[in-house]
Amino acid sequence: MQLGAEDTKAIITRMKRAHGHLGSVIRMLEEGAECEDALTQLAAVNKAISRSGYALVATGLQHCMAEGGPDSVDAKKLEKLFLSLA
Template identity: 80%
Template sequence: MQLTPEETKAVIARLKRANGHLASVIRMLEDGADCEAALLQLAAVNKAISRGGYALVSTGLQRCLAEGGPDSVDAKKMEKLFLALA
C-alpha cells in the first residue's frame, strides 16, 4: 500500500531525528566517549527507529480499516510486518 506524504510526515520526522541522533552517537564513539554513555544513546536511537516502524504499520492498518473495513486486512501479512520489527 502506498501512503500519502501527509500520512508519512510524522514517521519521516521521527526517523530524521533518529538519523541525527545516530550521527551524534557515531561522533561520540569517534571522539572516544564513555562506552556506557554511547550505549545508552544507541538504545534511544534503536527505540526511536522501532517506534517509527510501528507508527508506519499502524498508519497503514488504519488506512486499510478506513477504506475497506475489517475484512480488508490481511491478518497474516500484518503479523509478518509486526514480527519484522521485533
C-alpha cells in the same frame, strides 16, 4: 499499499531525528566518549527507530480500515509485518 505524504509526515520526522541522533553517537565514539554513554544514546536511537516502524504499521492498518473496512486487512501479512519489527 502506499501511504500519502500527510500520513507519513510524523513518521518521517521521527526517523530523521533518529538519523541525526545516530550521527551524534558515531561522533561520540570517534571522539573517544565513554562506552556507557554511547550505548545509552544508541539504545535511544534504537527505540526511536522501532517506534517509527510500529507507527508505520499502525498507520497502514488505519489506512486499510478506512479504505476497505475490516475485510480488507490481511491478518497474516499484518502479523508478518509486526514480527519483522521484533
